[in-house]
Amino acid sequence: MRSLTPSLRLLCLAAGLAAAPAAPAGEPITPVPLSLHQDPAKAALGRRLFNDVRLSANSSVACASCHDVARGGSDRRAKSLGFLGQPGAVNAPTVLNAALNFKQFWDGRADTLEAQLDMVIRNPVEMGSSWEAVLAKLAGDAAYRDGFAAAYRDGLTIANLRHAIVSYERTLITPNARFDQYLRGDANAITAAEKTGYAKFKRFGCVACHQGVNVGGNMFQKFGVMGDYFAQRGGANDADRGRYAVTGNPDDLHVFKVPSLRNVTRSAPYFHDGSAATLEQALDVMFKFQLGRSGSKQDKADIIAFLNTLNSTPAGQP
Incomplete structure (x- = not known):
């Protein structure tokens, strides 16, 4: 991890939001706050x-x-x-x-x-x-x-x-996703298949970068930890410099903010370059270049089933 996650309470106070309920002990993901405090x-x-x-x-x-x-x-x-x-x-x-x-x-x-x-x-x-x-x-x-x-x-x-x-x-948060209901104690809010996907999400290591209230969005990470993604893509350009363009630190080359996975099934295409048209393609890249392993067709289907539980409607909309 390249940056420490700020305290959720301080983050919520800065955004004018009520603090989210704590996740069950040991869970790396925290529910989105339910209350909004915007005029x-x-x-x-x-x-x-x-x-x-x-x-x-x-x-x-x-x-x-x-x-x-x-x-x-x-x-x-x-x-x-x-x-x-x-x-x-x-x-x-x-x-x-x-x-x-x-x-x-x-x-x-x-x-x-x-x-x-x-x-x-x-x-x-x-x-x-x-x-x-x-x-x-x-x-x-x-x-x-x-x-x-x-x-x-x-x-x-x-x-x-x-x-x-x-x-x-700041009203465009998406509380009360089915997974948040599950975290708050409703064991039936997600299906057995979705629970299997969540278990794999944790076991394979996806959760090392995608955790917290936003299932991401709280740290930086290199794109291509286990291999050269840009070489496979056909070469890097200025937009691929990532954090390096801000800091000038060679260690920050190809380092990006980890994106949130909330509502991710609704926001294709994926990555900073928009190169993955589908979640299946994005997972293939993540398995290879971030986790250094392969994922079966069933593994990807299970994880996508879990990701669908993170969908919710923005609370601030009419």
Whole structure:
């Protein structure tokens, strides 16, 4: 493990969420918090902004263009398209449960959702805009002016635009998955086959990186621990540098934030490069390059059965 998992209590407090109930003794996965503590009026403004194309330079794409809440929090593309139709460098991670990640982006360059949002707004491929430009566009919208005046003491400001969007994103957690019900004591919430898949998930070592409240999202790991994934793929490029692009440390080459596996069956394609179109393909890569072993067809079917128990609907949606 390349980074220590932050305390769940501190993580939840920072995100404005109630602490999750503890998992049964010895279980490496923790249930998603049930309670949300975001101001409803501010989160509602953020939801509108999240879907507003005026955040981009030419009013062509919104946050929801790459992070469609109805499609697993992503857009099902290997590389999302920016405001000029250009593909991004990496696959867009899901926005669902992003508030529970210890860092944002594959390379972990943003410590908070606020920092991540700032980088997306300014990115010359993604939004290509600035907060000043966004504020100028929205200042003429009476509904926004009135809404922000009611929700915020100082009304429509850059700081409040940012805060509203992040407030909405923090409602996009997915509590009460069947596996969480199982962790909370309902032994019948998952089937015998799904329990077999979970047992294999732990026994094979998947859980070494995919654990905690987000079943991932709480540490960095090298992509290709047991072999050279990039050589098999056909060579590495700048987007494959991972954490190295942030730190300049040679030990961080090809190191990425471990992705969350919550709702993973709904968020194909997989990996930072979007190279795995299906979970079966992703598991083949994980078995070979992360675990250094092979997985049978039955092993993969069992693990996918378990992964399906991690699906749940975002709590903050109407």
